[in-house]
Amino acid sequence: MPAVTITSRAIERITSGHLWIYRSDVSEASTAEPGAVVRLLDRRKHYWGQGLYSSASQIAVRLLTREERPFDEAFLAERIRAAAAFREQVAPGVQARRLVAAEGDLLPSLIIDRYGDCFVIQTLSQGMDRLKPAIVKILRKEFAPLSIIERNDVAVRALEGLPGQAGVLAGEEISEVVVEENGRKFCIDLRRGQKTGTFLDQRENHAAAAGYARGRALDCFTYTGGFALTLAPHCASVLGVEASADALELAGRNQELNGFTNLEWKEANCFDFLKAADQARERFDTVVLDPPAFARQKPSLESALRGYKELNLRALKILNPGGYLVTCSCSYHVSEADFLDVIASAALDAHRTLTIVERRTQSRDHPILLTVPETHYLKCMILRVV
Numbered sequence: 001m002p003a004v005t006i007t008s009r010a011i012e013r014i015t016s017g018h019l020w021i022y023r024s025d026v027s028e029a030s031t032a033e034p035g036a037v038v039r040l041l042d043r044r045k046h047y048w049g050q051g052l053y054s055s056a057s058q059i060a061v062r063l064l065t066r067e068e069r070p071f072d073e074a075f076l077a078e079r080i081r082a083a084a085a086f087r088e089q090v091a092p093g094v095q096a097r098r099l100v101a102a103e104g105d106l107l108p109s110l111i112i113d114r115y116g117d118c119f120v121i122q123t124l125s126q127g128m129d130r131l132k133p134a135i136v137k138i139l140r141k142e143f144a145p146l147s148i149i150e151r152n153d154v155a156v157r158a159l160e161g162l163p164g165q166a167g168v169l170a171g172e173e174i175s176e177v178v179v180e181e182n183g184r185k186f187c188i189d190l191r192r193g194q195k196t197g198t199f200l201d202q203r204e205n206h207a208a209a210a211g212y213a214r215g216r217a218l219d220c221f222t223y224t225g226g227f228a229l230t231l232a233p234h235c236a237s238v239l240g241v242e243a244s245a246d247a248l249e250l251a252g253r254n255q256e257l258n259g260f261t262n263l264e265w266k267e268a269n270c271f272d273f274l275k276a277a278d279q280a281r282e283r284f285d286t287v288v289l290d291p292p293a294f295a296r297q298k299p300s301l302e303s304a305l306r307g308y309k310e311l312n313l314r315a316l317k318i319l320n321p322g323g324y325l326v327t328c329s330c331s332y333h334v335s336e337a338d339f340l341d342v343i344a345s346a347a348l349d350a351h352r353t354l355t356i357v358e359r360r361t362q363s364r365d366h367p368i369l370l371t372v373p374e375t376h377y378l379k380c381m382i383l384r385v386v
């Protein structure tokens with residue numbers, strides 16, 4: 001197995017529990033091919049673990065194990081089985097769930113989502129991409145899936161020098177499936193849907209929000225109606241607002257699948273919609289805000305915070321007393337503390353007093369690795385206007 005020599009700073013980082021070694025902390029990598037599993041050695045040839053080497057990314061190595069045992073197909077299969085066993089604990093019987101959540105399952109840069117008998121994978125580093133045939137083999141053996149699809153049509157792969165690609169890797173050509181989530185049926189577009197088809201990280205938050213939702217509800221950034229459909233039986237009416245016409249087309253089909261008659265959809269920019277709703281003196285009893293990540297990179301943090309402030313301010317202005325705000329941020333760079341500060345500042349400007357009813361995060365099938373802060377990205381606050 002090729003070896004990579006790492007600096008003392010890299011050793012400090014991995015001994016403190018992180019899995020990433022930056023290129024500036026690699027002192028020698030001349031024998032490592034792009035995507036190889038490499039041994040990590042210090043300059044005295046002492047062994048520190050094995051990882052996936054990338055010749056392109058700033059993250060030069062992603063740690064797989066500190067054990068001496070070679071990271072081979074059997075080892076990979078063990079990790080996938082362990083991840084699947086955990087899902088049986090936290091999401092038993094759930095049809096649509098994340099089976100492998102990359103670093104959170106000690107399989108850096110590998111996503112495996114399960115939609116019934118269809119599996120969708122993303123291999124987001126050179127090393128994981130090289131392991132793709134082994135991953136497909138393991139999935140076929142362990143789960144006998146109907147179809148395994150890759151959704152590697154994502155921008156982050158460019159950082160690894162990998163092409164964007166999507167398609168069937170094994171089994172049947174399936175482009176849509178219907179799955180049940182929290183008792184509602186959802187049609188998932190496996191080929192063109194966002195992420196691997198939908199936002200599985202919000203599944204538990206959809207259910208939690210339904211526990212408070214009431215009256216006239218507004219679901220901003222609804223995508224295919226994840227919150228809206230879960231809230232619908234608890235509310236007099238729900239309006240889902242979304243900028244993507246394709247997503248709304250699916251939301252409409254989801255509504256029909258569930259037979260709800262108290263839902264409406266509107267294609268609009270949510271910032272403009274909220275402003276117009278306030279000007280028209282519209283009022284709601286429940287408002288959900290689940291925008292895309294505003295801070296994808298650290299330098300955009302300030303403008304992201306301004307975006308969250310504006311959005312939350314506008315939402316709070318149209319909330320009735322006693323109403324609930326369910327507000328989310330999926331920007332890793334915006335911490336929970338930053339997010340709460342922004343909401344507090346928006347509440348002061350909107351002359352609303354809020355209590356925190358629940359501070360939530362991503363569904364438990366998206367594990368947060370305690371020593372890898374990047375694995376904790378989603379914040380979902382449920383607040384009540386008093």
Ligand SMILES: C[S@@+](CC[C@H](N)C(=O)[O-])C[C@H]1O[C@@H](n2cnc3c(N)ncnc32)[C@H](O)[C@@H]1O
Nearest residue numbers: 199202221222223226242243244269270290292
């Ligand atoms: C995080 S996803 C929402 C997921 C959804 N709430 C769920 O639980 O399934 C964000 C959505 O916002 C939409 N979007 C992005 N910018 C928008 C804007 N300015 N106005 C309305 N929708 C927008 C995207 O198309 C995407 O569907």
